[in-house]
Amino acid sequence: MSGSATSLASWTRVIRRTLDAAGCDGGALLRQAGLDAALLDDPHARIPVEQTTRLWRLAVEATGDPAFGLAVASQVTVNTFHALGHGLIASTTLKDAFERLLRYFRIATDAAELAFSQQGDTYVFEILPLPGVAPAPESTDAFLSSLVRMCRALSRSPRAEPLRIELRRPEPQPRTRFDAVLRAPLQFGAPATRLVYAREDMERPLDDASVDLARHHDALLARHLARVEQHNAVAQVKAVLIDLLPHGEPSQETVAGRLAMSTRTLQRRLGEQQTSFSALLDATRCELARIHMADPGYSVGEIAYLLGFSDTSGFTRAFRRWTGMSPTEFREGSRGAPAA
Numbered sequence: 001m002s003g004s005a006t007s008l009a010s011w012t013r014v015i016r017r018t019l020d021a022a023g024c025d026g027g028a029l030l031r032q033a034g035l036d037a038a039l040l041d042d043p044h045a046r047i048p049v050e051q052t053t054r055l056w057r058l059a060v061e062a063t064g065d066p067a068f069g070l071a072v073a074s075q076v077t078v079n080t081f082h083a084l085g086h087g088l089i090a091s092t093t094l095k096d097a098f099e100r101l102l103r104y105f106r107i108a109t110d111a112a113e114l115a116f117s118q119q120g121d122t123y124v125f126e127i128l129p130l131p132g133v134a135p136a137p138e139s140t141d142a143f144l145s146s147l148v149r150m151c152r153a154l155s156r157s158p159r160a161e162p163l164r165i166e167l168r169r170p171e172p173q174p175r176t177r178f179d180a181v182l183r184a185p186l187q188f189g190a191p192a193t194r195l196v197y198a199r200e201d202m203e204r205p206l207d208d209a210s211v212d213l214a215r216h217h218d219a220l221l222a223r224h225l226a227r228v229e230q231h232n233a234v235a236q237v238k239a240v241l242i243d244l245l246p247h248g249e250p251s252q253e254t255v256a257g258r259l260a261m262s263t264r265t266l267q268r269r270l271g272e273q274q275t276s277f278s279a280l281l282d283a284t285r286c287e288l289a290r291i292h293m294a295d296p297g298y299s300v301g302e303i304a305y306l307l308g309f310s311d312t313s314g315f316t317r318a319f320r321r322w323t324g325m326s327p328t329e330f331r332e333g334s335r336g337a338p339a340a
Helices: 009-021 026-032 037-041 049-063 068-073 083-089 094-108 137-155 176-182 199-203 211-228 233-247 252-258 263-272 277-293 300-306 312-323 327-334
Strands: 006-008 046-048 112-119 122-129 164-167 186-188 193-198
Touching: 006 009, 006 049, 006 094, 009 026, 009 037, 009 046, 009 049, 009 068, 026 037, 026 049, 046 049, 049 068, 049 137, 068 137, 068 176, 083 094, 083 137, 083 211, 094 112, 094 122, 094 137, 094 199, 094 211, 122 137, 122 199, 137 164, 137 176, 137 193, 176 186, 193 199, 211 233, 211 277, 233 252, 233 263, 233 277, 233 300, 252 263, 263 277, 277 300, 277 312, 277 327, 300 312, 300 327, 312 327
Parallel strands: 164 186
Antiparallel strands: 006 046, 112 122, 122 193, 164 193
């Protein structure tokens, strides 16, 4: 797995920018790590994690800074991860932002998996390591610090601060910068890497939320994710379904044709991933329904049309099967809050 895991080149560009700001020759360190600097200007380029891990190690050696990952986080902007960053800041709540991050995280990197769940009066965000993949500890430091900074920036007043942060990495020496930047109880050498926030902070509406912008960026992100996962038949079919559903329920033959493969080949490839065309069509409709239902600007009839249903009653039956509620009951119960 370690040979195939990649991350978005723009993440590496931030590392180079941080090195340059620290007075180091970022370009020389890129070459030493075996990286082609020209790739950093390609918005869709991806860098093998093995190479970025070497760059992180060289960066810490060159700067002598055990908190280099935190310095990188300070250089991250809303454009670093393209539409993902813009989708996050348009989210209606921090909970909505974290759920969006989980859906599209593989655009940024496939070197780890994420989990996010409510646990009593808290929400817990966790980075799950993958077998055979060992990203640099500083990469995790930078990612977590970026999320903490995002939560502070989006929540404004009152600022959302983590209740505690657990890190698998060994305790850095000194740890002063970690305490100063993260401003939360820290546990190093923990069994897992986790951010823990109060439920009220995660569910509080955000001042700069924009359902329209979030929905727009979700559409861009779905297509970007499909490009990232071109080898993944599920992602490919999902991207085609998103395009075709507003024109009516697409047939398996139509989708196979769009992917330049036979229906038999499509069935086989989906079967290899333990799914089927009908199951994927249903799951895609369910996901899109939840996104559109969060936007009060769409009527139930319009959503039914966007999902390729021939009438509202068919959509209502499907929605009740997915959620246990009618669309009207769902909206009344959620009071417009985003669904997972």
